[in-house]
Amino acid sequence: MSALTQATPAAAKSDAAPEKELRPPSYWPFVVPALVVVLAIIIFPWLFTIWMSLNEWKVGSPTTFVGPSNYLRLTSDPRFLESVGHTMVYTVLSVVLPLVFGTLAAVVFHQKFPGRGFLRGIFIMPMMATPVAIALVWTMMFHPQLGVLNYLLSLVGLPPQLWVFHPATVIPSLVLVETWQWTPLVMLIVLGGLAAIPTEPYESAQIDGANLWQVFRFITLPLIMPFLFIAGMIRMIDAVKSFDIIFAITQGGPGSASETINIYLYSVAFTYYDLGYGSAIAVVFFLLIVALAALMLYMRQRMLWTEIARGA
Amino acid sequence: MTPRQILGQIGLWFSVLVIVSPAILFFLWMASLSLKFEVDNAAYPPVFIPEHIAWKNYTDVLASNRFLTYFFNSLIVTGSATALALIVGVPAGYGIARMAAHKSAIVILIARITPGLSYLIPLFILFQWLGLLGTLVPQVIIHLVVTVPIVIWIMIGYFETTPMELEEAALIDGATRWQVFSHVALPIAKPGIAVAFILAVIFSWNNFVFGIVLAGRETRTLPVAVYNMISFDQLSWGPLAAAALIVTFPVLLLTVVAQRQIVAGLTAGAVKGG
Numbered sequence: 001m002s003a004l005t006q007a008t009p010a011a012a013k014s015d016a017a018p019e020k021e022l023r024p025p026s027y028w029p030f031v032v033p034a035l036v037v038v039l040a041i042i043i044f045p046w047l048f049t050i051w052m053s054l055n056e057w058k059v060g061s062p063t064t065f066v067g068p069s070n071y072l073r074l075t076s077d078p079r080f081l082e083s084v085g086h087t088m089v090y091t092v093l094s095v096v097l098p099l100v101f102g103t104l105a106a107v108v109f110h111q112k113f114p115g116r117g118f119l120r121g122i123f124i125m126p127m128m129a130t131p132v133a134i135a136l137v138w139t140m141m142f143h144p145q146l147g148v149l150n151y152l153l154s155l156v157g158l159p160p161q162l163w164v165f166h167p168a169t170v171i172p173s174l175v176l177v178e179t180w181q182w183t184p185l186v187m188l189i190v191l192g193g194l195a196a197i198p199t200e201p202y203e204s205a206q207i208d209g210a211n212l213w214q215v216f217r218f219i220t221l222p223l224i225m226p227f228l229f230i231a232g233m234i235r236m237i238d239a240v241k242s243f244d245i246i247f248a249i250t251q252g253g254p255g256s257a258s259e260t261i262n263i264y265l266y267s268v269a270f271t272y273y274d275l276g277y278g279s280a281i282a283v284v285f286f287l288l289i290v291a292l293a294a295l296m297l298y299m300r301q302r303m304l305w306t307e308i309a310r311g312a
Numbered sequence: 313m314t315p316r317q318i319l320g321q322i323g324l325w326f327s328v329l330v331i332v333s334p335a336i337l338f339f340l341w342m343a344s345l346s347l348k349f350e351v352d353n354a355a356y357p358p359v360f361i362p363e364h365i366a367w368k369n370y371t372d373v374l375a376s377n378r379f380l381t382y383f384f385n386s387l388i389v390t391g392s393a394t395a396l397a398l399i400v401g402v403p404a405g406y407g408i409a410r411m412a413a414h415k416s417a418i419v420i421l422i423a424r425i426t427p428g429l430s431y432l433i434p435l436f437i438l439f440q441w442l443g444l445l446g447t448l449v450p451q452v453i454i455h456l457v458v459t460v461p462i463v464i465w466i467m468i469g470y471f472e473t474t475p476m477e478l479e480e481a482a483l484i485d486g487a488t489r490w491q492v493f494s495h496v497a498l499p500i501a502k503p504g505i506a507v508a509f510i511l512a513v514i515f516s517w518n519n520f521v522f523g524i525v526l527a528g529r530e531t532r533t534l535p536v537a538v539y540n541m542i543s544f545d546q547l548s549w550g551p552l553a554a555a556a557l558i559v560t561f562p563v564l565l566l567t568v569v570a571q572r573q574i575v576a577g578l579t580a581g582a583v584k585g586g
Contacts, residue, residue, distance in 0.1 A: 026489055030407030031416075033400040034464060041431065041457050042423050048434035108327045119328060121571030125335050128567040128574065130518045132535040133556035136542060137342045140549055148341060148358050180334055185578065192579045241427045244520045248539055265429050270525050275433055282430035289425050 049279045057276035070280035079256060080281065083264040084288075086171065087240060090260055091292075093175040094182070094239035095232055101179065102186025102231065103224070107216070109187060110194040124184040131181070135248035138177050139164070142249070164250050167257035174258055177245050182238065186231045193227030194220070229300050233293060240289050261285050339564070345553035346370070353549040369554035379555070381530065382537040388448055389533055390516040393455035397463045397512055402505060405467020406497055417468065423461040428521045431457050436525060450526045451533065458519055459512040466511065469580045470504030471497065507577040510570050514563050534559040 053070055057063045074080050109120060126134070141147050142163035150160040163173040201219045210218070243262045246252065252259035252267070259267075265285060269278030313321075341360075345353060349366045352359040373379055408416055431454060439450040474497065482492045498505075523536035532540065538555050567574060 027407040027411045029489075030403040030493065031411075031413075034404030034460065037396075037400050037456060037460055038419055038423075041435070041453065041460070042419065042426075045431045045434040046422075046426075048437075049430055052434065052437075105331045108324070108331055111324055113324060113328065117571060118568070119332055120575070121568040122335055123332050124571065124574065124578075125339065125564055125567050128514055128518075128563055130520075130535055130538075130556075130560040130563060132518075132520045132539050133560040136538060136552060136556045137338070137345065139542070140345060140553070141341070146354055146356060146358075151356070151358050180338070184335075188575055188579050237425055243428070247524075248520070248542075262427055262429060265427070266521075269429065269433050270436075275437065279430075279433055282427065282433060286426055286430060289427075293425070 049282055052276055053279035053283050055276045057274075057279070059273035059275060063276070066276070070277050071284070073277065074280060074284060079259070080261075080264060082256065083259045083261045086258060087260040087262075090171055090175060090178075090242065090258075091236060091239040093172070094178045094242070095235045097175065097179040098183040098186045098235055099228060099232055101183045103190050103228065105183060105187040106190035106194055107220070109191055124188065126181045127184045131244035132248050134181065135177070135245050138245075139249050142173060164258070165254060167254055170250055170254065170258045174246055174249065177249070178239065178242060181245070182235060186235065189231040189234070190224055190227050193224040197223050229296075233296055236292055236296065237289060240292065261288070342553055342557055345549055346557050347554075348550055350548060350550060366550055369550040370558070372551055373555045373558060379537070382532050382534050385448060385451075385527075385531055386517060386533040386535075389451045389455055390513055392452045393459045393516050394509060394512045396452070397456060397459035398505065398509060401460050401463030401508070402467050402498075402501070403493065405464050406471050406493060406501075408464070409468050409471035417465070420461045420465050423457065428457070428519075432522065432525050439526070445526070446528050446531065448531050451522060451531065454522045454526065455516045455519060457522075458515050462512045462515065463508040466508040466577055466580055467501070467504060470501055470507075474500050503573075506570075507573045507580075510566060510573050511577045514566060514574075517563060518560075 054065060054067055055063045056066045056070075105123070109116065109123070141149050142165070144150060144160060144162050144165060147163070149163065153160060161169055161173075164170045197220070201223075202215065205215050205219055241262055242260065243266070246258055246260060246263055247266065250258045252263040261281065262285070265278055265281045268274050268281060344360055344362075346369055347365050347367070348359065348362045348369075349364060352362045352364075408414075435450070435454055439445050439453075444450050478500075479492050479496050482496050483489075487495070518535065519533075520535040520539065523533045524539065527533060527536050538552075538559050541552055541555055
C-alpha cells in the first residue's frame with residue numbers, strides 16, 4: 001500500500017493540493033529519538049522479562065531454561081495467593097473511598113468562592129507530595145502510644161487502635177493513607193466533568209422544584225458517570241500497583257498481613273534475588289491489571305446497555 | 313442577601329473547611345513534629361505548638377554533608393531525566409500529533425499500566441552487565457520510564473490543540489519541517505512544555521522504588537535517603553520529620569505556585585508513571 005503511494009509519478013503529485021504534501025512520512029524524524037528510548041526502556045525490558053520468567057535465574061548462579069515452571073510454581077505458592085487477596089481488598093477500598101470523597105469534594109469545588117484556586121492547590125498537595133516523606137509522618141501518627149491519631153480518637157471517646165501494628169487493622173489503616181493521598185485526583189477529574197455539564201437541566205429542575213439531593217442523583221450523577229469511570233479506572237491501576245506507602249510504612253507486615261503482589265514481587269526479586277520467579281510474578285501481575293481494566297470496561301458497557309434498554 | 317443565601321454561604325464555607333482540613337492539618341502536624349525537641353514529640357497528650365522551637369532539627373539535617381550529597385544526586389537524576397525526556401519527548405509529541413498516529417499512544421498506555429518493579433528486574437541485570445551500578449547513570453536512565461511517557465502524552469495533547477494554519481503558511485514560504493517546528497510550533501507550545509516539565513520533575517523527584525534497588529550508599533536520592541533514616545533514628549522524630557519536610561518542600565511549593573498547570577496536566581490524563 002505505502003509502496004504504491006510512493007510509486008505515484010511526480011506529475012500526479014503536483015496535481016494534488018499543497019495540503020497533501022504535509023502528510024507523512026516526513027514527520028518520522030521527530031519521533032525516532034523517542035522511539036529509540038521507548039524501545040530501550042519499555043519494550044526491551046518487557047521482552048527480556050518474559051524471557052527471564054522462563055528461566056531459573058538467580059543472581060550469582062548460572063541460568064537454566066525451565067519453561068513454564070515458574071508460572072506453575074505461582075499456583076501453589078501460598079504467599080503469592082495470599083498477596084493476591086490482600087491486593088484485592090486494598091484495591092477495592094482504595095478505589096471506592098476516593099471516588100466517594102472525591103465526588104463530594106468536586107461538587108464543593110465546583111461552586112464559586114474567593115480563594116478557590118489557592119485552596120484547590122492546598123487540596124491537591126497530598127498527591128503531589130513525596131510519598132516516602134508522607135509515609136514517614138503517617139507512621140509517626142499511627143504510633144500506638146505517642147501517635148496523634150489515638151489521641152484524636154480519645155477526644156471523641158473511642159478506644160485506642162494499633163493501626164498498622166495489628167494484622168486486622170493494617171490494610172484499612174494503609175487505605176486511609178491512600179485515600180487521603182488520592183482523593184484529590186478523583187476530585188480533579190470529576191471537577192472537569194462538572195465543568196462540562198450544561199446549565200439547562202439544572203434550570204428546568206429548579207422550575208420543577210427538585211431538591212438538592214434529587215438534582216445530584218438524577219442530573220449531576222448520570223452526567224458525570226463517564227468521568228467517574230475514568231477516575232475509577234486510573235485509581236484501580238494505581239491502587240493495584242501501590243508500593244511506596246505500603247513499603248515505607250509496613251514493608252508488608254506485621255508478618256505478611258499487608259503484603260500485596262507488588263511488595264511480594266519486590267521481596268522475591270530484590271531480597272531473595274530470585275529474578276526468574278520475580279519476572280513470572282511481574283508478567284502475571286501485569287496481566288491481572290489488564291484483566292481488571294478489561295473487566296471494568298465490560299461492566300461499564302453492560303451498564304450503558306441496561307440504561308439504553310431501560311430508556312427504550 | 314436573604315437569610316437563605318447567607319445560610320448557603322455558611323454551608324459552603326463549612327464544606328470547604330471540612331474538605332481542605334485533612335491536607336492542612338497533616339502538613340501543619342508535619343511542621344510541628346519537625347520543630348519540636350524530643351521531649352515534646354514524646355509527650356502525651358501531644359504538644360501542638362511547642363514552647364521551645366527546635367530549629368536545630370533543620371540545621372542538623374542540612375549540616376550533615378551526606379544530605380547535601382543526596383540532594384545533589386536527586387538534582388542530577390531528576391534534572392537529567394527531565395531534560396532528556398523533553399529533548400526526545402517534545403518532538404515526538406509533535407510528530408505523533410501531526411501524523412495523527414494515535415495508535416502509538418498505546419505504548420504510553422502500557423507504560424502507564426506496568427508496575428515500576430517490572431522495569432527494574434531486566435534493567436537491573438542490564439546495568440550489572442554494563443558495570444554501571446554504583447553510578448548515577450542507571451537511575452537517570454530508569455527515571456526516563458517516568459518522565460518520557462508524561463512528556464510525550466502531554467505534548468501530543470497540546471500540539472493537537474495548536475492551530476496548523478501558521479505552520480502551513482511557513483511551509484509554503486519554503487521553511488523546512490525542522491524550521492517550522494523550532495520557529496513556529498515550539499514557541500506556541502511553551503505553556504504545554506511548562507506543564508510537561510513541572511509534572512516530569514515532580515514525579516521523578518518523588519520516585520522511590522527505582523532508588524531503593526539501584527542506589528548504592530553514595531548514589532541515593534533524597535526519598536531513599538529519608539527512608540534509610542527511619543531504621544537508624546527509630547525514636548528521634550524531630551530530625552526525621554524535618555528531613556521529610558525538606559525533601560518534599562520543593563514539590564509542595566511548586567504545587568501551590570503552579571497549581572493551574574498541574575491541574576491542567578493531570579486532568580489531561582497523564583498521571584504518574586512507574
